[in-house]
Amino acid sequence: MLDEMGRCQSYWISSDASELMPLAAAEATFRSDEKISFVDPLALELMSTIPMRRLAGIGFLGAIDFIRHGSGRSGHRRRHNRFEHTLGVARLAETYACEAGLSEKRRRLLLAAALLHDVGHGPLSHTLEPVFANAFDIDHHSMTRRIVRGETRNGRGVYASLRDADIDPDEVLAMIDGHHSGPDAFLFAGSINFDTLDGISRSRAFMKRRAAPRGMLRAVRHWAQTGRAPLSEFDAFWTLKHDVYTLLICGARGRLLDAVAQAYMRANIDEFDASDFERSEATLRKRHPKLFKVLSLVASQRLSSLKDQLPSSWMKEEVTVKDRAFIVRTDKGLNEPNQLDARYTQSKFTRRISIEELIEGL
Template identity: 50%
Template sequence: MWNSAERLEVEPWASVDAFRSGTSHAFDDPLVAALMSLAPLKRLKGIGFLGAIDYLRHGSGRAGHRRRHNRLEHSLGVAHLANVYAREVGLPDNRRRLLLAASLLHDVGHGPLSHTLEPVFSDAFGIDHHSVTRDLITGDRRAGLGIAEVLAAEQVDIEEVLALIDGEHDGDVGFLFSNQINLDTLEGIMRCRAFIAPRPAYRGAERIALLWARGDHTAEGAFDEFWRLKHDIYTLFIGGPAGAALDTLAQTYMREHLSQFSPDDFLISETMLLRRHSELHGYLKVAARSQEKLREVVPKGWLRAPVERRRREFFIEKDTRLVNNAAINFRYRQTKTRSATTLADLLD
């Protein structure tokens, strides 16, 4: 297995309330405070983590399974895992802070309803969160004003941040963002698990990050368990009938009302978008109560129109041992398929 690292003291897991409120008190680093003070980061509090699927929850309650989550919480969660890993391994401060910056900024370009509406924005306007994230960080979009300046003031290399986010960093910490299992997907899948059922899931990601950092021989079992969880989350929840139906509903609405959208809408909050499109908001609220009722209220043509359904499945190559970080991409694999369906079929 991996070489063991010296055991270092790590920060305790920040409370869920800290992540909900978008505060940065869990991090003793001026870089985090400076980035969190910027409007592009604050906007993420108004961008749902799961897109249309978030509306399966009414948004009330404090527990993870009783409320919607947002992209700011997720970004803080990834930063926390980066901090835990870096301190456990004993990375120099400049490498740890690079990870913090990439973690906080990796989703800064997400649009309202997140991945749900992005395919339509991409088809209609050539916009996706990858290109917008890069433009915001470099300052090529005015909405990102301040990010490049903070990175420069805190002596964090902007090109390294971008390379990490793009999964193209070839240095000592690149694998933490580019591997099949990485800090982003660790946090995201565990957050999905917390959203689905009343079982604490946040600490599971921290445990894996610590085992990973220590090169512990039990990390393989923890990674296997995580990869099976990711398979279940995608096949039964995100890509399951309910998730696919809500994504299809919102995408169909946008395509049918495309003249009422503009490229600038990609950088507004979800609240503002749904205020402008009260009909879509109404459909999402109906879906949260009853998908059978949704069938009754949407236009009949939407129910019969063919749509593409994308599925992902995850499997483990058990003959490949987890002897180093490079082996992660050979042991943990996935397949992607596409098929034709209709909204009516998804609502059955």
């Protein structure tokens, strides 16, 4: 909101839950049914468009969401969605812009990029995307570009909102893609960026009963006010990112859920078409109920019987997995924003593994 002088005011959502690591006060991650306010009315306008509203029906972690049955409202007892994540990213972006005193033009560009960075995600998010890309030459990057440029029927409202606000859609896309040449590009392109700050905190909230670190909001505020990255908070965050990838995103159960969903879609590709990518998960479930039954089976079945429950032809089917390690280079200081990538590094190793090996490795 704005104060009486027209300046941005900060806001907090408080919680007395315990913290995961030594950050500032921890708070609950946003839910899509919460009333969330932003300084700029552009946020509400974009959030009201059909492509943005659809994100409430797109799971944040894809097939990995099926690890949870969704039996409560707290972060560790429910499945999160892409709309909630989008709101979290937008809140960080607007907080930074307000605290740094950015011009309206720069602030609106950051806010639009934050709100639209995931607008092209398909149902089950990253899980099914490799199959959609191979079969129909479509992924969330290309769909995001089409929506933001108004090249889809439902994307016309997004394009019109940007144009009415005097925002160049191609500038928004450049910011999202990490190719923008402006002074704020590092906030989306760097190793520490608004997208991953919310995404990893949200994933941690999903893992088990402890608070997601919401010191990130305070860290971003400090970052904006001083122009210097808060080392202790970001160091701890990068370590958290390593744990989230190791235990959840690249964990054995999560990888198996992804692999089985992809195997199902490949085996039944004649029943899918490119338009499925623009659907919500609820609609996809109606069209392909067996896919979701398979996911529920993998999530709930005892591992010893999975081989008997799944088609034998899938056992030797291989999927590509990435092993990642996130490393804090404590010998690297931070005097400029572009030095973040030198301090916060990662290694990737890609390999092929069969579904049978994934089951046996659990």
